[in-house]
Amino acid sequence: MTASRIRLWDLPLRLFHWSLVATVLGAISTGLIGGGWMVWHGRQGLAVVGLLAFRLVWGFVGSTHARFAAFFPTPGKIAAYLRGQWQGVGHNPLGALSVFALLGLLSVQVASGLLANDDIAFNGPLYPLIDKALSDAATGWHRLVVNALYLLLALHVAAIAFHARIKRQNLVRPMITGWHEGPAEQESRGGGLPLFVCALIVALAVTYAASGMWIPAPAPLAPAPTMDW
Amino acid sequence: MTRNTTRALTTAVLLLLSGSVLAQQLPQLKPDEVIRYRKAGYAFMNWNMTKLKAMLDGSVPFNKDQALAAAASINSTVNSGMGALYTPGSDKDSGNEKTRLKSEFFTQPDKVKEVAGAYRIAGTKLAAAAATGDPSQIKPAFDEMGKACKGCHEAFRKD
Numbered sequence: 361m362t363a364s365r366i367r368l369w370d371l372p373l374r375l376f377h378w379s380l381v382a383t384v385l386g387a388i389s390t391g392l393i394g395g396g397w398m399v400w401h402g403r404q405g406l407a408v409v410g411l412l413a414f415r416l417v418w419g420f421v422g423s424t425h426a427r428f429a430a431f432f433p434t435p436g437k438i439a440a441y442l443r444g445q446w447q448g449v450g451h452n453p454l455g456a457l458s459v460f461a462l463l464g465l466l467s468v469q470v471a472s473g474l475l476a477n478d479d480i481a482f483n484g485p486l487y488p489l490i491d492k493a494l495s496d497a498a499t500g501w502h503r504l505v506v507n508a509l510y511l512l513l514a515l516h517v518a519a520i521a522f523h524a525r526i527k528r529q530n531l532v533r534p535m536i537t538g539w540h541e542g543p544a545e546q547e548s549r550g551g552g553l554p555l556f557v558c559a560l561i562v563a564l565a566v567t568y569a570a571s572g573m574w575i576p577a578p579a580p581l582a583p584a585p586t587m588d589w
Numbered sequence: 590m591t592r593n594t595t596r597a598l599t600t601a602v603l604l605l606l607s608g609s610v611l612a613q614q615l616p617q618l619k620p621d622e623v624i625r626y627r628k629a630g631y632a633f634m635n636w637n638m639t640k641l642k643a644m645l646d647g648s649v650p651f652n653k654d655q656a657l658a659a660a661a662s663i664n665s666t667v668n669s670g671m672g673a674l675y676t677p678g679s680d681k682d683s684g685n686e687k688t689r690l691k692s693e694f695f696t697q698p699d700k701v702k703e704v705a706g707a708y709r710i711a712g713t714k715l716a717a718a719a720a721t722g723d724p725s726q727i728k729p730a731f732d733e734m735g736k737a738c739k740g741c742h743e744a745f746r747k748d
Contacts, residue, residue: 478739503748
């Protein structure tokens with residue numbers, strides 16, 4: 361088995377990754393600042409919704425190493441990895457755990473955010489579908505889950521630093537260039553343009569659904585008899 | 590300045606000045622009442638903030654009288670001496686009234702003073718900005734008001 365340069369991460373996956381980094385960091389900042397930035401917090405949250413929807417589809421129709429089935433972390437694979445017997449390329453079994461945890465946690469975070477309210481002037485776009493009490497509960501989850509997200513993001517960055525310093529593996533460069541050392545038979549295949557367009561259409565549809573733009577304006581209340589007091 | 594504006598500002602100033610007096614001459618309240626009154630105050634301000642936001646983001650037409658009324662309502666509620674409603678032990682539900690006040694409210698008086706001070710200043714500035722009738726001046730004051738609300742939520746409101 362000769363090591364050579366192979367295409368590891370396809371372009372859509374890399375664009376997804378770095379767009380997610382930018383929007384999540386942005387959403388964390390605007391959420392922490394609050395005030396007028398909440399409008400942007402909502403937009404960034406919707407962008408994350410679209411990106412997650414894209415990733416979900418790409419996990420089934422993307423190229424080899426983007427597919428969930430290719431790196432799904434079974435207990436057997438994790439055990440083999442911990443014994444130093446894992447031979448694959450792409451997400452290693454522990455990294456795969458972190459990928460699924462991050463995608464899952466981000467999904468909970470955007471879902472709760474869509475329903476949230478801040479008791480001041482900002483509501484999530486799907487707030488009109490539920491009552492205030494449920495929205496308050498969703499807001500509580502939103503504020504709780506973000507702490508788990510901080511933890512996982514820190515772990516993600518720490519793992520990259522660990523691989524760079526201790527294991528002498530640069531994980532960042534392949535995520536930028538797409539290229540990695542590996543046996544030729546591991547080269548990524550599939551995930552062509554038509555599939556990308558399909559995933560994009562699904563992502564846009566999900567974002568539209570999450571934006572609440574389709575929710576009809578509530579029937580106006582009968583006007584109060586006098587408006588001059 | 591219009592007569593309305595002058596009156597709103599005068600009211601705000603009088604309320605500010607009388608804050609300490611208000612605190613000392615209040616009727617006795619029951620624990621469920623302090624919770625009910627303070628929640629009513631915040632819900633009322635929530636409504637007025639929502640009205641301002643709708644006018645500022647263009648989802649309803651800007652109307653300077655309504656903006657002034659909303660901002661003045663927020664300011665007078667902010668500066669109505671609501672601190673008196675935070676009686677010790679009122680971080681516990683009482684009767685049918687539920688509260689999300691954290692018990693830290695009673696152990697961190699300096700932090701309370703800090704967020705409450707920022708909140709009162711933001712309220713006063715919001716009313717002053719609304720008195721200009723100029724949305725471009727109201728917008729930043731509205732944003733600061735929201736941040737001041739958030740300041741207390743972050744510190745003392747349970748999730």
